[in-house]
Amino acid sequence: KSSASDIELHFPIDDAKDLLHWCLKTGLSISEVVVENETAWRPEEETKAGVLKIWETMRACITRGCYREGILPGGLGVARRAARLNKKLLNNRPFNGFEDWMRAIRTHGDGFKYTLDWVSCFALAVNEENASFSRVVTAPTNGAAGVIPAVLMYYVIFCDGYSEEKILQFLCCASEIGSIFKKGATISAAMGGCQAEIGVSSAMAAAALTECLGGSVRQCLMAAEIAMEHHLGLTCDPVAGLVQIPCIERNTM
Numbered sequence: 001k002s003s004a005s006d007i008e009l010h011f012p013i014d015d016a017k018d019l020l021h022w023c024l025k026t027g028l029s030i031s032e033v034v035v036e037n038e039t040a041w042r043p044e045e046e047t048k049a050g051v052l053k054i055w056e057t058m059r060a061c062i063t064r065g066c067y068r069e070g071i072l073p074g075g076l077g078v079a080r081r082a083a084r085l086n087k088k089l090l091n092n093r094p095f096n097g098f099e100d101w102m103r104a105i106r107t108h109g110d111g112f113k114y115t116l117d118w119v120s121c122f123a124l125a126v127n128e129e130n131a132s133f134s135r136v137v138t139a140p141t142n143g144a145a146g147v148i149p150a151v152l153m154y155y156v157i158f159c160d161g162y163s164e165e166k167i168l169q170f171l172c173c174a175s176e177i178g179s180i181f182k183k184g185a186t187i188s189a190a191m192g193g194c195q196a197e198i199g200v201s202s203a204m205a206a207a208a209l210t211e212c213l214g215g216s217v218r219q220c221l222m223a224a225e226i227a228m229e230h231h232l233g234l235t236c237d238p239v240a241g242l243v244q245i246p247c248i249e250r251n252t253m
Helices: 015-027 030-038 046-063 082-089 097-106 112-130 147-158 164-184 198-210 217-229 245-251
Strands: none
Touching: 015 030, 015 164, 015 198, 015 217, 030 046, 030 164, 046 097, 046 112, 046 147, 046 164, 082 112, 097 147, 112 147, 112 164, 112 245, 147 198, 147 217, 164 217, 198 217, 198 245
16 A cells, blocks of 8 residues: 555645645646646546535534524633524525525625624634534634635525535635645744644635636746735734634624
């Protein structure tokens, strides 16, 4: 049985220069390079199924978080807010299931303030679920788990991104940006501060959304860089030893 180090990738990537080189040389997008490289480990259909399972887990987490009310465990008395915000934004309109929920959200338009409120709500929902021992996707970490699902859900609902291929494109592009940060620096807040979690997740989401909206590879990398730039120096500052408050607030911001 071969080890991971024995695997030969079609397009070996250690940093953003490598990624840009292969994309420009082949004409492939970032997500397409990722899909090609993943065939070194498994058939493409298996990769696609795995990524879509990640999406389903993210979607389920957002949905749960937007319904559950109460106080988060841990002794700080932090009240859940996502469910209240969900009700407020929909004016308590009833709906049945995810598809109906999406339609209800869309009926109020796509103004900047309205969509920003929803992105905040989605991120809140995920990190409140994380703070209550529910299932989340490490994206790239538990502490930063709300950013990518929130931006992906925005893309799905407000930008006509509700298809398997578009969701696959988003998550594959995001994963490559996260991988570059992990190789060149760290995604651990214990090692690099909150910039290593919220900064990296924001950069991943920015690049992915840029590609899905038609941006070039250079624009995707610039989006990632701009997102990270605004998080440089952000430290991890637990309240009473718990990361609930800073993590939840920073995912939302």
